């Protein structure tokens with residue numbers, strides 16, 4: 133029997149491939165590509181959750197870069213790889229600088245690098261704050277749909293923390309068919325609440341808009357509650373506010389005291405990812421010493437492996453998976469290329485002959 137060294141076999145296999153051209157895709161191009169595609173992107177995100185659930189992905193833990201001199205800020209690296217039709221590797225590199233907001237610019241900024249499956253060469257760098265907000269909103273819209281299938285469909289939505297992510301989530305809810313009788317708004321910042329209200333009034337939405345100064349009133353008056361604050365520690369701990377068993381999209385991950393989670397059905401995007409970095413589910417695990425409070429993942433719900441009890445609140449805590457950014461980023465790349473609008477950087481890779 134001839135033993136073929138696996139490295140030799142791999143180099144034999146990749147020998148004919150060439151270095152791909154390198155393209156830069158601007159935020160304007162990303163926005164043009166994704167605008168108005170809420171249903172399609174939500175389906176793409178659901179397909180990606182299914183692929184991830186089936187093991188057709190590699191999604192290691194996110195790496196948090198923190199700074200002693202800027203404790204409220206961070207930059208997170210999310211490397212990932214996805215198979216199937218998307219078949220791409222890559223890295224999302226996203227900054228969160230909450231103080232940006234007081235200067236009038238968004239908190240988060242990001243790039244996404246896509247790497248070629250066969251050569252490993254990066255072939256695109258995309259502006260990615262829009263991709264990140266889009267995949268987050270699509271995930272929230274998907275969860276709102278799947279987690280409300282066994283309970284009356286919510287007609288009163290409450291947004292708790294109303295920055296850019298809340299805006300994208302509202303757009304995705306409306307774009308995937310939701311309409312509301314009432315829209316509640318609560319934010320510590322009166323400017324944010326006023327800005328979000330202004331966005332709602334100009335958007336294609338129905339429903340009476342109420343700004344609640346009081347967090348309790350917002351929650352008690354909403355059967356769909358969206359948390360999108362920048363809170364670092366739980367600040368909502370009164371279980372009686374949730375007596376009407378709302379559906380909670382806990383997108384900002386650290387708002388709810390563990391006691392609220394322990395009295396709820398808990399659905400996450402990925403168990404290992406979500407039980408990290410002092411998220412509320414992580415605190416609940418530390419408090420109880422087990423994971424019994426978790427019911428499953430959104431993929432489990434979509435596949436029918438888990439049914440969501442209706443006699444208590446249901447809380448969706450999505451850590452945010454790099455594979456979602458890859459899937460949406462590859463979609464954008466393919467569409468921009470199809471329209472012939474790729475901005476290729478000529479000669480980006482220059483040292484292409486091993487011995488010169």
Ligand SMILES: NC(=O)c1ccc[n+]([C@@H]2O[C@H](COP(=O)([O-])OP(=O)(O)OC[C@H]3O[C@@H](n4cnc5c(N)ncnc54)[C@H](O)[C@@H]3O)[C@@H](O)[C@H]2O)c1
Nearest residue numbers: 268293295296297319320321324360361362384450451452
């Ligand atoms: N899970 C995910 O996949 C995912 C993805 C992207 C963003 N996020 C999270 O979404 C959150 C919102 O992001 P953004 O870009 O909209 O931020 P942003 O700074 O634009 O808006 C956050 C808003 O929350 C308000 N706020 C802060 N603490 C509050 C509190 N205790 N009560 C009420 N309001 C409060 C702020 O005043 C601000 O208006 C962040 O925590 C971010 O990390 C999660």
